[in-house]
Amino acid sequence: xxxxxxxxxxxxxxxxxxxxxxxxxxxxxxxxxxxxxxxxxxxxxxxxxxxxxxxxxxxxxxxxxxxxxxxxxxxxxxxxxxxxxxxxxxxxxxxxxxxxxxxxxxxxxxxxxxxxxxxxxxxxxxxxxxxxxxxxxxxxxxxxxxxxxxxxxxxxxxxxxxxxxxxxxxxxxxxxxxxxxxxxxxxxxxxxxxxxxxxxxxxxxxxxxxxxxxxxxxxxxxxxxxxxxxxxxxxxxxxxxxxxxxxxxxxxxxxxxxxxxxxxxxxxxxxxxxxxxxxxxxxxxxxxxxxxxxxxxxxxxxxxxxxxxxxxxxxxxxxxxxxxxxxxxxxxxxxxxxxxxxxxxxxxxxxxxxxxxxxxxxxxxxxxxxxxxxxxxxxxxxxxxxxxxxxxxxxxxxxxxxxxxxxxxxxxxxxxxxxxxxxxxxxxxxxxxxxxxxxxxxxxxxxxxxxxxxxxxxxxxxxxxxxxxxxxxxxxxxxxxxxxxxxxxxxxxxxxxxxxxxxxxxxxxxxxxxxxxxxxxxxxxxxxxxxxxxxxxxxxxxxxxxxxxxxxxxxxxxxxxxxxxxxxxxxxxxxxxxxxxxxxxxxxxxxxxxxxxxxxxxxxxxxxxxxxxxxxxxxxxxxxxxxxxxxxxxxxxxxxxxxxxxxxxxxxxxxxxxxxxxxxxxxxxxxxxxxxxxxxxxxxxxxxxxxxxxxxxxxxxxxxxxxxxxxxxxxxxxxxxxxxxxxxxxxxxxxxxxxxxxxxxxxxxxxxxxxxxxxxxxxxxxxxxxxxxxxxxxxxxxxxxxxxxxxxxxxxxxxxxxxxxxxxxx
Amino acid sequence: xxxxxxxxxxxxxxxxxxxxxxxxxxxxxxxxxxxxxxxxxxxxxxxxxxxxxxxxxxxxxxxxxxxxxxxxxxxxxxxxxxxxxxxxxxxxxxxxxxxxxxxxxxxxxxxxxxxxxxxxxxxxxxxxxxxxxxxxxxxxxxxxxxxxxxxxxxxxxxxxxxxxxxxx
Numbered sequence: 001x002x003x004x005x006x007x008x009x010x011x012x013x014x015x016x017x018x019x020x021x022x023x024x025x026x027x028x029x030x031x032x033x034x035x036x037x038x039x040x041x042x043x044x045x046x047x048x049x050x051x052x053x054x055x056x057x058x059x060x061x062x063x064x065x066x067x068x069x070x071x072x073x074x075x076x077x078x079x080x081x082x083x084x085x086x087x088x089x090x091x092x093x094x095x096x097x098x099x100x101x102x103x104x105x106x107x108x109x110x111x112x113x114x115x116x117x118x119x120x121x122x123x124x125x126x127x128x129x130x131x132x133x134x135x136x137x138x139x140x141x142x143x144x145x146x147x148x149x150x151x152x153x154x155x156x157x158x159x160x161x162x163x164x165x166x167x168x169x170x171x172x173x174x175x176x177x178x179x180x181x182x183x184x185x186x187x188x189x190x191x192x193x194x195x196x197x198x199x200x201x202x203x204x205x206x207x208x209x210x211x212x213x214x215x216x217x218x219x220x221x222x223x224x225x226x227x228x229x230x231x232x233x234x235x236x237x238x239x240x241x242x243x244x245x246x247x248x249x250x251x252x253x254x255x256x257x258x259x260x261x262x263x264x265x266x267x268x269x270x271x272x273x274x275x276x277x278x279x280x281x282x283x284x285x286x287x288x289x290x291x292x293x294x295x296x297x298x299x300x301x302x303x304x305x306x307x308x309x310x311x312x313x314x315x316x317x318x319x320x321x322x323x324x325x326x327x328x329x330x331x332x333x334x335x336x337x338x339x340x341x342x343x344x345x346x347x348x349x350x351x352x353x354x355x356x357x358x359x360x361x362x363x364x365x366x367x368x369x370x371x372x373x374x375x376x377x378x379x380x381x382x383x384x385x386x387x388x389x390x391x392x393x394x395x396x397x398x399x400x401x402x403x404x405x406x407x408x409x410x411x412x413x414x415x416x417x418x419x420x421x422x423x424x425x426x427x428x429x430x431x432x433x434x435x436x437x438x439x440x441x442x443x444x445x446x447x448x449x450x451x452x453x454x455x456x457x458x459x460x461x462x463x464x465x466x467x468x469x470x471x472x473x474x475x476x477x478x479x480x481x482x483x484x485x486x487x488x489x490x491x492x493x494x495x496x497x498x499x500x501x502x503x504x505x506x507x508x509x510x511x512x513x514x515x516x517x518x519x520x521x522x523x524x525x526x527x528x529x530x531x532x533x534x535x536x537x538x539x540x541x542x543x544x545x546x547x548x549x550x551x552x553x554x555x556x557x558x559x560x561x562x563x564x565x566x567x568x569x570x571x572x573x574x575x576x577x578x579x580x581x582x583x584x585x586x587x588x589x590x591x592x593x594x595x596x597x598x599x600x601x602x603x604x605x606x607x608x609x610x611x612x613x614x615x616x617x618x619x620x621x622x623x624x625x626x627x628x629x630x631x632x633x634x635x636x637x638x639x640x641x642x643x644x645x646x647x648x649x650x651x652x653x654x655x656x657x658x659x660x661x662x663x664x665x666x667x668x669x670x671x672x673x674x675x676x677x678x679x680x681x682x683x684x685x686x687x688x689x690x691x692x693x694x695x696x697x698x699x700x701x702x703x704x705x706x707x708x709x710x711x712x713x714x715x716x717x718x719x720x721x722x723x724x725x726x727x728x729x730x731x732x733x734x735x736x737x738x739x740x741x742x743x744x745x746x747x748x749x750x751x752x753x754x755x756x757x758x759x760x761x762x763x764x765x766x767x768x769x770x771x772x773x774x775x776x777x778x779x780x781x782x783x784x785x786x787x788x789x790x791x792x793x794x795x796x797x798x799x800x801x802x803x804x805x806x807x808x809x810x
Numbered sequence: 811x812x813x814x815x816x817x818x819x820x821x822x823x824x825x826x827x828x829x830x831x832x833x834x835x836x837x838x839x840x841x842x843x844x845x846x847x848x849x850x851x852x853x854x855x856x857x858x859x860x861x862x863x864x865x866x867x868x869x870x871x872x873x874x875x876x877x878x879x880x881x882x883x884x885x886x887x888x889x890x891x892x893x894x895x896x897x898x899x900x901x902x903x904x905x906x907x908x909x910x911x912x913x914x915x916x917x918x919x920x921x922x923x924x925x926x927x928x929x930x931x932x933x934x935x936x937x938x939x940x941x942x943x944x945x946x947x948x949x950x951x952x953x954x955x956x957x958x959x960x961x962x963x964x965x966x967x968x969x970x971x972x973x974x975x976x977x978x
Contacts (some may be wrong), residue, residue, distance in 0.1 A: 147967055196965075
């Protein structure tokens with residue numbers, strides 16, 4: 001059988017609509033574009049008109065829809081790859097392609113041979129040992145989560161898992177990650193009609209991530225949440241998946257004559273025009289639903305069948321059906337070749353779908369394969385054994401055209417060159433408003449103990465146990481370093497370490513990998529460049545703390561920004577991208593994959609645009625050569641030395657200290673890449689030699705918060721002397737030493753008998769002994785003047801840290 | 811379980827699966843907490859139950875069999891006929907909230923139940939939709955309840971819901 005019989009007979013075959021497009025004026029074209037939810041700009045509309053005028057015919061409806069999908073910000077990343085005239089505060093220059101000149105440039109310059117596939121495929125791929133490779137992708141699903149948080153989060157997870165299934169010839173997902181940016185749950189200000197309360201969004205998104213990941217049997221073991229009231233209209237939901245695949249399966253190649261086979265769920269009306277935010281007029285009668293509901297069990301079936309078919313080499317290429325459905329999946333696969341699609345063969349959920357709806361539907365849980373005809377029988381057997389449906393909807397041909405028909409009707413007949421290369425570039429303007437140097441503000445009257453408690457209790461620091469415990473982070477049995485650590489399994493880990501060999505079958509192999517994140521939009525409010533460096537530094541530092549090999553780390557970037565049409569917002573984006581570039585080049589860490597999401601701004605109750613804070617998530621992955629040597633962050637015993645890696649300066653702008661004390665100003669933490677890297681190398685070698693008992697990175701809340709977390713997680717106290725902290729000459733207050741957020745710092749616990757060896761390893765790095773651990777469960781800090789300035793029982797600190805989120809989510 | 815209206819020779823049945831009264835109803839308690847947080851302080855208790863709407867050329871005996879063997883856990887749950895068309899005035903002390911996915915929204919649980927029915931030999935089931943009912947005890951106002959439900963138990967973008975006075 002070469003072509004599957006249609007599952008359901010379509011009742012009505014509508015003739016594809018043809019637009020009277022070519023005669024329209026620009027004004028009418030723009031009106032039509034707005035009405036049809038295409039979001040084309042002027043240049044694009046004119047380019048399409050010119051193309052079809054030259055063809056001497058009007059475009060068909062589905063053709064314009066296909067172009068709208070393929071040329072969308074989502075698929076083509078117009079902002080990142082388009083020209084930008086950028087004024088950096090002094091002079092103006094032209095950036096031809098921001099992506100090529102920042103992110104891609106860094107990867108090229110760093111030139112790591114173990115990067116097996118970067119930016120081309122559905123995920124970035126790096127080598128993992130000799131036989132295996134790791135694929136990692138992080139996606140955002142912001143707009144769907146704003147409208148229907150549970151379904152949006154579910155389909156977000158489902159989508160990124162399919163990206164991993166669709167990388168190379170398919171990878172086995174072994175870890176899910178999730179990072180959220182929400183308004184505080186207790187936010188009580190006015191919200192416009194249709195905007196969900198932040199608490200509801202938080203609860204439902206967590207439930208969606210939980211249900212989809214748990215049902216598919218993928219551990220959700222790494223992530224974070226950031227709270228800021230400016231996310232109230234546009235919450236951000238980042239979801240990521242790491243997969244393992246054999247090295248031979250990294251490359252895909254389609255040959256003419258290969259069949260186009262779809263597997264997984266059926267096609268329905270789900271998510272037509274899903275990219276559009278407005279769903280206010282979605283009623284019972286509405287023909288299309290912008291909202292999709294996930295079906296984890298269907299995706300699990302497709303996963304199992306697909307990996308079985310991969311190992312029997314039954315297909316030559318695979319990709320997932322994401323935004324744009326068949327139109328984007330088939331359109332992408334056919335690039336450089338050509339495709340002939342017969343939509344009447346697609347399996348449908350409802351019998352009355354119109355051809356263009358089948359072509360563009362974003363129904364979940366679908367994958368597209370390129371299958372040599374001789375393998376079809378065997379492939380059908382594999383999929384039917386898993387109870388998974390399959391249909392042949394056409395074949396790849398060497399025509400350079402994308403031809404889609406429904407029975408006798410032509411639905412789409414497009415030149416692939418025009419589809420993929422015809423997008424006109426529009427120059428945008430960007431301005432960087434150099435912030436005025438702000439001096440440090442007033443001094444706080446709060447006591448140190450009070451400040452520390454407030455820091456620990458702050459929403460952006462407090463325990464995430466309420467959420468983490470809803471996720472199954474143990475399934476597949478490879479979670480070596482868990483998200484919650486310490487003697488009571490409730491301390492905040494820096495990164496998770498996964499041993500994926502239950503999936504590979506190499507049970508003797510003790511290698512694993514670690515995954516971590518860096519995110520701090522607060523720094524970006526003042527300086528997006530320093531924010532990007534700080535995020536990259538934090539992600540790397542977190543990897544170091546669990547014993548990963550940071551010289552083999554790889555980064556992923558996810559930019560979420562407001563409208564790029566606002567030159568000031570775009571200027572901040574350019575700054576952030578340049579920061580990401582300089583971090584990657586400086587640390588020698590390549591970017592392997594990334595994604596961007598723009599237009600994260602909405603009108604508030606007063607009709608004023610509320611943009612989100614420019615947000616950059618840096619995710620990092622690195623191998624852990626021997627998972628049995630991985631570290632946790634809790635103090636292991638009394639009488640051990642505490643060493644601090646890194647230099648402390650007075651860097652309090654955007655800090656938690658400023659926020660809890662109601663202060664502002666100061667300077668944004670600035671990464672010194674070269675000295676940071678020296679420190680990481682030194683400490684990395686000490687950890688590899690087994691000389692370090694525990695390690696924890698210093699981030700929000702500085703030294704005081706990090707030390708508190710290590711102590712109450714291990715249930716041992718600590719006594720430190722601030723005078724022993726390596727610091728810049730201008731720092732003179734205990735507050736600044738305890739709460740400054742200078743980057744690149746790590747706190748380390750070392751056994752007394754290992755101190756000499758540790759210091760030998762750490763030669764050349766700034767490592768200072770600042771105190772020791774004690775049996776008494778208190779945190780004791782001696783100030784610069786030699787007096788004890790802080791002495792707090794660990795129980796009080798832990799209670800403050802644990803209480804916030806359960807209370808907020810009540 | 812009740813037969814609602816025959817359509818094209820096919821029938822539509824509704825089955826309600828309730829937790830037995832002596833079991834703690836966590837879902838109901840969660841719903842009560844949500845209603846309280848939205849100002850419906852007069853609600854004293856909420857019991858949640860699962861609703862199934864089965865369409866197809868099924869007999870009433872077959873639907874009984876499906877409810878007994880597939881939809882209901884006989885240890886903790888019981889199934890019953892539900893008739894939504896006879897509201898009984900009771901001084902607004904008991905309310906029934908029903909939340910269903912809109913017809914245009916995919917219902918994965920319903921699809922899975924339909925496949926399971928087919929496996930147990932009831933291939934005539936054409937479609938299954940799943941909903942939730944909340945039985946609220948306490949003197950509440952309809953407007954107040956409707957507003958609270960739209961902000962907690964249902965998302966009007968994908969759900970349709972009803973709030974009716976209910977018999978005990």
